[in-house]
Amino acid sequence: MLTLEAVTIRQDDFLLRAALQIAAGTRVAVIGPSGAGKSTLLGAIAGFVALTQGRIIWANTDISAQSPALRPISxxxxxxxxxxxxxxxxxxxxxxxxxxxxxxxxxxxxxxxxxxxxxxxxxxxxxxxxxxxxxxxxxxxxxxxxxKPLVLLDEPFSALGPALKAEMLQLVADICSETGATLLMVTHDITDARAIADQTILVADGVAEGPFETAPLLENPPEALRAYLG
Amino acid sequence: MTRDPAQTARALVLLAGGGVAAWLVILNFGALAAVAWRAEGLSALRGADWAAVRFTLVQALLSAALSVLLAIPIARALARRRFFGRGALIMLMGAPFILPTLVAVLGLLAVFGRAGLINQGLEALGLARLNIFGLQGVVLAHVFYNLPLATRILLQGWAAIPAERFRLGATLGFGPRESFRQLEWPMLRDLVPGAFLVIFLICLTSFSVALTMGGGPRATTVELAIYQAFRFDFDMGRAAMLALVQFGLCAAAGVLAWRVSLPSGLGGGMDRPVQRFDTGALGLRLWDGALIVSGALFLLVPLSLVALRGLPHVAGLPVEVWQAAGRSLLVALGATGLTLAMTLALAHAVLAVGPGRGAVLEWLGLAALAASPLVIGTGLYLMIRPLANPRDFALVVTMLVNAGMALPFALRLILPGLRDVMASQGRLADSLGLHGWARLRIVTLPRLRRPLGFAAGLTAALSMGDLGVIMLFAEREGATLPMQLYRLMTAYRLDDAAGAALVLLGFSLALFWLFDKWGRRFADA
Incomplete structure (x- = not known):
C-alpha cells in the first residue's frame, strides 16, 4: 500500500494537495490538465520534489526523507x-x-x-x-x-507513434504483472488509461483525487474532468 | 540506520568546494595581506612608481582600444566571406591563447626589431630605423596577442545574428550601411564593452611583455615594478605598496567586470559564414580580402620566423635548455591536474549550494582573472620565508599560481557543461543511486570530456609558457623553460634563444593538441 498522508507541495504560487491510498499491485493512471501537477506528484513520490507538509508511506515505512535511489521505486x-x-x-x-x-x-x-x-x-x-x-x-x-515494487512512468513514450506507444505500455503492464509491481503512469491520453489502468487519479485545481475505478470515471466524468476532456 | 549515500556525496562536494574556495581566498587576498603585514611599514611611492601606474593604465587602454577597433572590420570580413582556409585561420586566431609570451616577443622582434625585416627594408631605402622598445613595443605585443581574441569574440557575435535577419534585410533592400546600422551595430554595442574590458584586464597584469618590450623606467608596468623592487632593490616596503596599488587597479577593473558580462572567445560556432545579400560589390570584396590577408600575415609572419630561425639550432641546444623543458613539463602537468580538480570541485559546489551562494563561489573562481600573479607570488614568498627557504619552492609555487590563473578559464568552460549534465541526467543518476566517485567516473567525466580536454590543454599550454612568478623565486639552477629562454635572450645568445623558443612553442602546442584531442575522442557519442 502506497499512502500519501495529507501531502502539500508548495512551489512559489503553485500548490498541490494530495491524500491518497493506492493498493499494492494496482495499475493507476494519473490524468489532468497540463500544469495541474501530474509530474510534480510523481516527482514527490520519487523523491525529486520536496514535500511542504505530510508524509509518503510505503509498506508501513515512511519514505518521505529518503533520497531517490533508496526508495523502492523505478x-x-x-x-x-x-x-x-x-x-x-x-x-x-x-x-x-x-x-x-x-x-x-x-x-x-x-x-x-x-x-x-x-x-x-x-x-x-x-x-x-x-x-x-x-x-x-x-x-x-x-x-x-x-x-522495485513501485514503477512510475512520467510519459516516457510520448515521442513514439500510437501503435508503438500502445505496444510499450502493454510491455510495461506485462512486466508489472509478472513482478506484482504497482504502476503509476501520467498520461494525456484516456485510451491509455482505459487500456492499462484499473484505477485513475485525477489531478486538477490544485488537488490530486482518487483513485477512482477507471471505466466508471470516464463514463461519468466529474466537472473538472469534463472540462479537461472537452 | 546507514548513512544515506546521497547525503554523504553532498557533504563531500561541499567540503571539497569549500576547501577550494578557502584556497582561492588565501591566494587572491591572503597573499596581499601577507605582503602588507610582512612589509614592516609601507614606503611611500616615488615618482618612478607613479610613472609605472600611469604607464600601466595608458598601455592597457591603448592595447584594448586598438585590439577591439582593429578586430571589428576583420571580424566582419571573416563573418561575411567564404574562402579556402577560413576555418584554419579562425583556429589560428585561437592560438595566441596558448602561445608563450616570449615566443611571440621573439617573433615580433624578428619583424619589427632592430635587425628585423622592417628595419632591413627601411635601411635599404635609406630611411631611419624605427625603435620598437617602449610604449609602442608593449602595445604592439599586446595587440598581437589580443587582436585575435577580440576577433574571435566579435565573430561569435556575428555568428549569433540569425541568418533570417539578413534575409529579411535583403527583402527590405538593405545595403551594407543599413545592415550595419540595423543588425550589426546592436550586436557590437552589446559585445564591445566586454571584449574591451577583458583585454584591458589582461594587459593590466602584463609582466613578461613589459619585461622584454618595455624600455627602462619610462616603460615599466606596476607588475614589473614589483619585480624590480623585490628582486633588485629588495625593498619590501615598496614592493608591498606597489602590490597594494596593483591590487587596487585590478579590483577596480574587477568591479567593472562584475557589471559587464565578460565574453571568453573560447566557444565554438564560428565556422558558419552567414549568407549575405548586400556585400557583393567588388570594392567591398577587395577591402575584406585585404583585411583578412593583413590580419593573417600579422599573425603568421612572426611565428614563421621564429620557427625558421629556431629550427637549425634545436639540435645544438645546451643541455640546460632540455632540463628546463623537463621542469616546465612537470609544472605544466601538475598545474593541469590541480586546475581540473579544483574546477570540478568548485563547479559541483556552485551547483550544490543554490543560485545565490553559488554565484558568490563562481565569482570567487573568476576573480583570479583580475588577480596579479606577481602580487600573489610576493605574498607566497613572504609566507614561506619564516618557515623555509622560498627558493626551494620555486616550482611548486609556480605550479600553484599557474593553476590559480587558469582556473577562471577552466571554470567558464566546465561549469556550463556540468550544469547541462545535471539538468538533463541528474535525476536519472539520482534515481539509480549514482553518487560520489561512481557518478564522476560513469556519468560526469565522460559527458564533460570535451570541455575537460580543452580546459586541460589551455592550462597546460598557459603554464608551460608562463614567465612570471618563477622570476621572483628561482636561482640560476632550477629554471623553467621560459626563464631559460629569457636568460638566453638577455645574454644575446640569439641562436640558442631561437632554438629554445621553438622548443617551447612545440611543447606548448603539443600539450594543447594532445589534451584537446583526448577531449574530442568519442565526444560525439
Missing part, C-alpha cells in the same frame, strides 16, 4: 532515461550496480533483462544507434532488472 522520465555515452548493456547494468562492476551472475542477469524486452544481441549498441522504441526497451529492461 522511474521513467519523459526523456533522458538513458546515458547517451553508455552502451545498452551498461545502461541496464546501472540498475543493478551503480559502480558498473558486475560479477558473472550479474552480467547474466543484465543479459536476461535485455532478452525479456526483446533486445537480445543489442548489448553493445549506444542509444544513438537504436530506434526510439528500442531505446524505450532498454530503459524498461533496467526497470525489470531493478525489480
Amino acid at each position: 522511474v521513467l522520465f519523459q526523456d533522458n532515461n538513458l546515458f547517451p555515452h553508455l552502451s545498452a548493456f551498461d545502461n541496464v547494468a546501472l540498475g543493478l550496480r551503480p559502480s558498473l562492476r558486475l560479477n558473472k551472475a550479474e552480467r547474466a542477469q543484465v543479459k536476461a533483462a535485455l532478452v525479456r524486452v526483446g533486445l537480445e544481441g543489442y548489448e553493445a549498441r549506444l542509444p544513438s544507434q537504436l530506434s526510439g522504441g528500442q531505446q524505450s526497451r532498454v530503459a524498461l529492461a533496467r526497470v525489470v532488472l531493478q525489480g
Whole structure:
C-alpha cells in the first residue's frame, strides 16, 4: 500500500494537495490538465520534489526523507532515461550496480533483462544507434532488472507513434504483472488509461483525487474532468 | 540506520568546494595581506612608481582600444566571406591563447626589431630605423596577442545574428550601411564593452611583455615594478605598496567586470559564414580580402620566423635548455591536474549550494582573472620565508599560481557543461543511486570530456609558457623553460634563444593538441 498522508507541495504560487491510498499491485493512471501537477506528484513520490507538509508511506515505512535511489521505486522520465555515452548493456547494468562492476551472475542477469524486452544481441549498441522504441526497451529492461515494487512512468513514450506507444505500455503492464509491481503512469491520453489502468487519479485545481475505478470515471466524468476532456 | 549515500556525496562536494574556495581566498587576498603585514611599514611611492601606474593604465587602454577597433572590420570580413582556409585561420586566431609570451616577443622582434625585416627594408631605402622598445613595443605585443581574441569574440557575435535577419534585410533592400546600422551595430554595442574590458584586464597584469618590450623606467608596468623592487632593490616596503596599488587597479577593473558580462572567445560556432545579400560589390570584396590577408600575415609572419630561425639550432641546444623543458613539463602537468580538480570541485559546489551562494563561489573562481600573479607570488614568498627557504619552492609555487590563473578559464568552460549534465541526467543518476566517485567516473567525466580536454590543454599550454612568478623565486639552477629562454635572450645568445623558443612553442602546442584531442575522442557519442 502506497499512502500519501495529507501531502502539500508548495512551489512559489503553485500548490498541490494530495491524500491518497493506492493498493499494492494496482495499475493507476494519473490524468489532468497540463500544469495541474501530474509530474510534480510523481516527482514527490520519487523523491525529486520536496514535500511542504505530510508524509509518503510505503509498506508501513515512511519514505518521505529518503533520497531517490533508496526508495523502492523505478522511474521513467519523459526523456533522458538513458546515458547517451553508455552502451545498452551498461545502461541496464546501472540498475543493478551503480559502480558498473558486475560479477558473472550479474552480467547474466543484465543479459536476461535485455532478452525479456526483446533486445537480445543489442548489448553493445549506444542509444544513438537504436530506434526510439528500442531505446524505450532498454530503459524498461533496467526497470525489470531493478525489480522495485513501485514503477512510475512520467510519459516516457510520448515521442513514439500510437501503435508503438500502445505496444510499450502493454510491455510495461506485462512486466508489472509478472513482478506484482504497482504502476503509476501520467498520461494525456484516456485510451491509455482505459487500456492499462484499473484505477485513475485525477489531478486538477490544485488537488490530486482518487483513485477512482477507471471505466466508471470516464463514463461519468466529474466537472473538472469534463472540462479537461472537452 | 546507514548513512544515506546521497547525503554523504553532498557533504563531500561541499567540503571539497569549500576547501577550494578557502584556497582561492588565501591566494587572491591572503597573499596581499601577507605582503602588507610582512612589509614592516609601507614606503611611500616615488615618482618612478607613479610613472609605472600611469604607464600601466595608458598601455592597457591603448592595447584594448586598438585590439577591439582593429578586430571589428576583420571580424566582419571573416563573418561575411567564404574562402579556402577560413576555418584554419579562425583556429589560428585561437592560438595566441596558448602561445608563450616570449615566443611571440621573439617573433615580433624578428619583424619589427632592430635587425628585423622592417628595419632591413627601411635601411635599404635609406630611411631611419624605427625603435620598437617602449610604449609602442608593449602595445604592439599586446595587440598581437589580443587582436585575435577580440576577433574571435566579435565573430561569435556575428555568428549569433540569425541568418533570417539578413534575409529579411535583403527583402527590405538593405545595403551594407543599413545592415550595419540595423543588425550589426546592436550586436557590437552589446559585445564591445566586454571584449574591451577583458583585454584591458589582461594587459593590466602584463609582466613578461613589459619585461622584454618595455624600455627602462619610462616603460615599466606596476607588475614589473614589483619585480624590480623585490628582486633588485629588495625593498619590501615598496614592493608591498606597489602590490597594494596593483591590487587596487585590478579590483577596480574587477568591479567593472562584475557589471559587464565578460565574453571568453573560447566557444565554438564560428565556422558558419552567414549568407549575405548586400556585400557583393567588388570594392567591398577587395577591402575584406585585404583585411583578412593583413590580419593573417600579422599573425603568421612572426611565428614563421621564429620557427625558421629556431629550427637549425634545436639540435645544438645546451643541455640546460632540455632540463628546463623537463621542469616546465612537470609544472605544466601538475598545474593541469590541480586546475581540473579544483574546477570540478568548485563547479559541483556552485551547483550544490543554490543560485545565490553559488554565484558568490563562481565569482570567487573568476576573480583570479583580475588577480596579479606577481602580487600573489610576493605574498607566497613572504609566507614561506619564516618557515623555509622560498627558493626551494620555486616550482611548486609556480605550479600553484599557474593553476590559480587558469582556473577562471577552466571554470567558464566546465561549469556550463556540468550544469547541462545535471539538468538533463541528474535525476536519472539520482534515481539509480549514482553518487560520489561512481557518478564522476560513469556519468560526469565522460559527458564533460570535451570541455575537460580543452580546459586541460589551455592550462597546460598557459603554464608551460608562463614567465612570471618563477622570476621572483628561482636561482640560476632550477629554471623553467621560459626563464631559460629569457636568460638566453638577455645574454644575446640569439641562436640558442631561437632554438629554445621553438622548443617551447612545440611543447606548448603539443600539450594543447594532445589534451584537446583526448577531449574530442568519442565526444560525439
